Amino acid sequence: MTGSKTAALLIIGDEILSGRTQDTNTQTIAQMLGVKGIVIREVRVIPDVIETIVDTVNTIRRQYDYVFTTGGIGPTHDDKTAEAMAKAFGTTLERNADAWQRLVIHYEGEANMNAGRAKMAEIPVGAVLIDNPVSVAPGFRMDNVHVMAGVPKIMKGMMEFILPTLEGGDVVxxxxxxxxxxxxxxxxxxxxxxxxxxxxxxxxxxxxxxxxxxxxxxxxxxxxxxxxxxxxxxxxxxxxxxxxxxxxxx
Amino acid sequence: MTGSKTAALLIIGDEILSGRTQDTNTQTIAQMLGVKGIVIREVRVIPDVIETIVDTVNTIRRQYDYVFTTGGIGPTHDDKTAEAMAKAFGTTLERNADAWQRLVIHYEGEANMNAGRAKMAEIPVGAVLIDNPVSVAPGFRMDNVHVMAGVPKIMKGMMEFILPTLEGGDVVxxxxxxxxxxxxxxxxxxxxxxxxxxxxxxxxxxxxxxxxxxxxxxxxxxxxxxxxxxxxxxxxxxxxxxxxxxxxxx
CATH class of the missing domain: 3.30.70.600 (Ribosomal protein S10)
Structure with a gap:
């Protein structure tokens, strides 16, 4: 594997751990990264628990060139990944002006921005947005950690956005x-x-x-x-x- | 989750990490454990690398009531789980008399026991065998760690053998x-x-x-x-x- 870049995946979601939902994102991401010469060395599936997400992200982001996370960035109370990522990087959430604007346009006006939709514009300070071609609410990148949605179609769209930004390595x-x-x-x-x-x-x-x-x-x-x-x-x-x-x- | 037992899964296999093979064992195991009141709190997918297996097993076996591993117990050189488990528990592999006998009967005599088949009888000292209803070569348990095959049909048969031996908890x-x-x-x-x-x-x-x-x-x-x-x-x-x-x- 000399010369290949390394990555870890973090699948965040009680629904995968319980067996209600079959994860397919691992295979999709592995295949998409593979053609760039980026090999996945580890996958972890963890629950929607802030402390667990913080500890895991902080462990693995130092061990691999790239980390990709899926899940937990939606509008509901069980979506805890953004808050956890802010904590992991020692910062806080803020209303991201760019994300807010995209959501306001998508939902046709500020009057339609209920608390759930507003939550999806709460992004850690310093993060770079990742486009969401399906449902607008963006993912984001902090350092080498790419935070994506869990819904497979949205995740795939986000990966397509991310791929050209990644430095590849030797293809296996x-x-x-x-x-x-x-x-x-x-x-x-x-x-x-x-x-x-x-x-x-x-x-x-x-x-x-x-x-x-x-x-x-x-x-x-x-x-x-x-x-x-x-x-x-x-x-x-x-x-x-x-x-x-x-x-x-x- | 008060009163439920906890478990971690360790999916051992380069073919899952590379995206060539879609893991389905996680969902099967989660559903089978669920009805016993045992909840999976973490899944890790790792490569067929002895040091990685040893470190990961020794980390997670102390954190959960049960650990289940899949993959890496076959006859070929890339099957490293048995050797890694012996190392993790500070012991060595030995020819397990019971496993050897099952394999000799299955392959119709010692004359047919080539090196690959003999390897499948090499089990860590002190392990308890787990029956394999499909292809005979057994899995094994050491303390709270259950080591199973990666082939879904064999894994499922091994889980059916293991389930009655597990102490369950409150069903979610x-x-x-x-x-x-x-x-x-x-x-x-x-x-x-x-x-x-x-x-x-x-x-x-x-x-x-x-x-x-x-x-x-x-x-x-x-x-x-x-x-x-x-x-x-x-x-x-x-x-x-x-x-x-x-x-x-x-």
């Missing part, structure tokens, strides 16, 4: 090769292939389908594409030696 | 009420309802569908079912006062 290329073989048959050969290439990682993922032979997907990753492809060819050869028919994809 | 009941209203309209009323009941949490989740009015799902949670239902009725009344037609579900 991946190839996958699969065959109808149990992964135990391939174990020793795979380790030898990984060891033969510095900077290449070889992951093995078994699949079990009732009534079918066990199959295995091998994923080869690395920043040097030529090495990834050479290693993937070696994996395919290994599978053939064990009587499998390798199927490759990128 | 939930009701949800939704209406075609923007959540900002409900914000103040919702906070008042949450404040009126101790031990009740009120979560607000907006939905944006192109071409449709914004809608909002309100989730009311608490261990006292009567209070949850009373608060849910108040949420429905609040929606009606704002011109909405509440739809309830549990």
């Amino acid at each position: 290329h991946a190839r996958s090769v699969s065959a109808d073989l149990p992964e135990s048959a391939l174990a020793q050969g795979l380790e030898a292939i990984e060891n033969a290439y510095s900077g290449i990682s070889v992951g093995s993922y078994p699949k079990f389908t009732p009534g079918m032979k066990p199959s295995t997907v091998i994923v080869i990753c690395g920043v040097v594409l030529a090495d990834v492809e050479k290693a993937a060819n070696e994996v395919a050869d290994l599978m053939e030696r064990h009587g499998g028919t390798p199927r490759s994809s990128s | 009941h939930a009701r949800s009420v939704s209406a075609d209203l923007p959540e900002s309209a409900l914000a103040q009323g919702l906070e008042a309802i949450e404040n009126a009941y101790s031990g009740i949490s009120v979560g607000s989740y907006p939905k944006f569908t192109p071409g449709m009015k914004p809608s909002t799902v309100i989730v009311i949670c608490g261990v006292v079912l009567a209070d949850v239902e009373k608060a849910a009725n108040e949420v429905a009344d609040l929606m009606e006062r704002h011109g909405g037609t509440p739809r309830s579900s549990s």
Whole structure:
């Protein structure tokens, strides 16, 4: 992973922890960052509790190049991320003039700015806004921490806004090769292939389908594409030696 | 959440962090634990790196009643969880006689026990096995940490084995009420309802569908079912006062 930038995700939301809602933002963000050469090294899912958010943000923002958070920036009392972010950075919330103006225009006049809508203009002092192409209420960035909405469509729009502002790194290329073989048959050969290439990682993922032979997907990753492809060819050869028919994809 | 037991999940796997694979184990485990009165307070997704696994397990196992891990107990070199767990608990791996026997029977004789299959019998000293109803290779428990496979079907089978062994707590009941209203309209009323009941949490989740009015799902949670239902009725009344037609579900 030499030369790649690193990131952590912070998924803020009781509804993910309770199992009521399936998180899909992790996968979306990982794929979007991946093409820029930014790799996610850690994801944490935490509840909507201010102290927990503050402690977690302050721990992880110093460990990675970038932090991305989702959830907790809406108009209701259970949206605590903005307040927590202000605390984490030792500042306070203020009515952000730019955010306020966007919301007033969207809701067609100050007369329609109830307390909930006004709350979405309360942004930590010093933050830089992140555009929201779906429902206007912005996210924001403080230092290396990007604070986004939890609703997947809004989050994705915010990520599209953020991406051009990020300094990327070496892109990690991946190839996958699969065959109808149990992964135990391939174990020793795979380790030898990984060891033969510095900077290449070889992951093995078994699949079990009732009534079918066990199959295995091998994923080869690395920043040097030529090495990834050479290693993937070696994996395919290994599978053939064990009587499998390798199927490759990128 | 008074009286509920607490848990943390540790999702171990490069393939989740890279976005190649969508984690679904979190939701499955959360729902299975929920009915026992065990609430997940934190989820971490980390890579297949021994030092990271050791540090994370040793941090979180002291903070929660239970820890559940998924991933990294297969036959290949990238399966590092068993070795990491041994290190975390200051012990070593040994060939577990019971695990070995199960695998020998499954693979129809010692002659078929290649290095990969033998690896799956290497279990930390002192661990208690967790049955695997799909592919035999067991998970294991050390103290309050339950180590499971990452393949969703196997993980679920292991959870079904584990559940009766867990001491449960107060079950958190939930009701949800939704209406075609923007959540900002409900914000103040919702906070008042949450404040009126101790031990009740009120979560607000907006939905944006192109071409449709914004809608909002309100989730009311608490261990006292009567209070949850009373608060849910108040949420429905609040929606009606704002011109909405509440739809309830549990």
